[in-house]
Amino acid sequence: ATNRTFTMIKPDAVENGHTGAILEKINAAGFRIVAMKKTHMTKRDAETFYAIHNERPFFGELVEFMTRGPIVAAILEKENAVEDFRTLIGATNPAEAAEGTIRKLFATSIGENAVHGSDSDENAAIEGSFHFSGREMF
Numbered sequence: 001a002t003n004r005t006f007t008m009i010k011p012d013a014v015e016n017g018h019t020g021a022i023l024e025k026i027n028a029a030g031f032r033i034v035a036m037k038k039t040h041m042t043k044r045d046a047e048t049f050y051a052i053h054n055e056r057p058f059f060g061e062l063v064e065f066m067t068r069g070p071i072v073a074a075i076l077e078k079e080n081a082v083e084d085f086r087t088l089i090g091a092t093n094p095a096e097a098a099e100g101t102i103r104k105l106f107a108t109s110i111g112e113n114a115v116h117g118s119d120s121d122e123n124a125a126i127e128g129s130f131h132f133s134g135r136e137m138f
């Protein structure tokens with residue numbers, strides 16, 4: 001069925017000038033852009049967005065990283081969006097990501113890994129609504 005996922009082009013990829021190339025890969029893979037904006041998460045935004053990771057040893061580093069510069073947030077729609085987007089971006093650790101995936105091409109490290117992709121339909125809806133109101137979705 002057609003469904004939605006949520007993505008962020010993270011501060012490392014925006015800083016390194018990869019926004020256009022990543023959007024091109026997303027477009028070429030057949031995703032329709034439902035909502036999109038460039039934004040800058042506050043510390044509180046990042047702590048809320050990543051609350052599920054707040055006991056992890058890398059939580060502080062993750063919040064620091066995600067707030068150090070702007071991101072591009074987007075809601076994407078396609079058949080099987082969540083799973084197909086995770087295939088397109090590749091493994092969390094770019095060293096383990098398949099050839100041709102967005103993380104293989106553009107990520108620096110397991111922490112600075114260029115893009116986010118929701119891990120379930122439920123989280124896609126929660127994460128999309130965190131960044132966008134209904135009036136920003138088309």
Ligand code: CMP
Nearest residue numbers: 058061062092110111112113115116117
């Ligand atoms: P993502 O899967 O988008 O959301 C959780 C993020 O935590 C993950 O991307 C990485 O950016 C980060 N992360 C996961 N594991 C580690 C780790 N071992 N060290 C640092 N950051 C990590």
